[in-house]
Amino acid sequence: AQTVTQSQPEMSVQEAETVTLSCTYDTSENNYYLFWYKQPPSRQMILVIRQEAYKQQNATENRFSVNFQKAAKSFSLKISDSQLGDTAMYFCARRNNAGNMLTFGGGTRLMVKP
Amino acid sequence: KAGVTQTPRYLIKTRGQQVTLSCSPISGHRSVSWYQQTPGQGLQFLFEYFSETQRNKGNFPGRFSGRQFSNSRSEMNVSTLELGDSALYLCASSIDWASGNTIYFGEGSWLTVV
Numbered sequence: 001a002q003t004v005t006q007s008q009p010e011m012s013v014q015e016a017e018t019v020t021l022s023c024t025y026d027t028s029e030n031n032y033y034l035f036w037y038k039q040p041p042s043r044q045m046i047l048v049i050r051q052e053a054y055k056q057q058n059a060t061e062n063r064f065s066v067n068f069q070k071a072a073k074s075f076s077l078k079i080s081d082s083q084l085g086d087t088a089m090y091f092c093a094r095r096n097n098a099g100n101m102l103t104f105g106g107g108t109r110l111m112v113k114p
Numbered sequence: 115k116a117g118v119t120q121t122p123r124y125l126i127k128t129r130g131q132q133v134t135l136s137c138s139p140i141s142g143h144r145s146v147s148w149y150q151q152t153p154g155q156g157l158q159f160l161f162e163y164f165s166e167t168q169r170n171k172g173n174f175p176g177r178f179s180g181r182q183f184s185n186s187r188s189e190m191n192v193s194t195l196e197l198g199d200s201a202l203y204l205c206a207s208s209i210d211w212a213s214g215n216t217i218y219f220g221e222g223s224w225l226t227v228v
Binding site for chain 1: 145147149151156157158159162164169170172202204206208215216217218219220221222
């Protein structure tokens, strides 16, 4: 089975500091898409950032950026200037090059402390 | 523009009963997929529909079924409910089946089987 692994079940960070969430994945395809989703207590999945595997440049969205290492099959999320509203579960997900099926990692629970 | 709408939001069923969950995608979206989220198994893909046709199916028993209507609205059905079917069921939509499009999630339907 092609899996997605998040090795950090829980993390905490002080407000305004930077935190990095790790994700590794497995795939036999050359072209695919990677995502980070945030799931706050309301449980709605919110897209944080996406990366297309054929693009070398790391994606950035305001305070969120990724470190995509294709050869190592690694896709980490960096949150800068952490805010209390960033407290949530974060899921890494992979979508292959056919259809809209996402394979999710087990999630990382992030707590931002004041 | 309305987001992905799921109904009902909460429901309680008895073992052996069946349940139908509904999902209205974002206007203009033709792809709808379903996910089951449990504490033990995490987020697992159930199935995806596009233009009323099932395109992908996850590894779930035949008690789980779905369909999509001509207006892109989708329903999923679980028959002969078991305690282990208690979960958050998430619906997601995307414009089409092309893998480059963003997938948006609804707030989910909480199913409790007693």
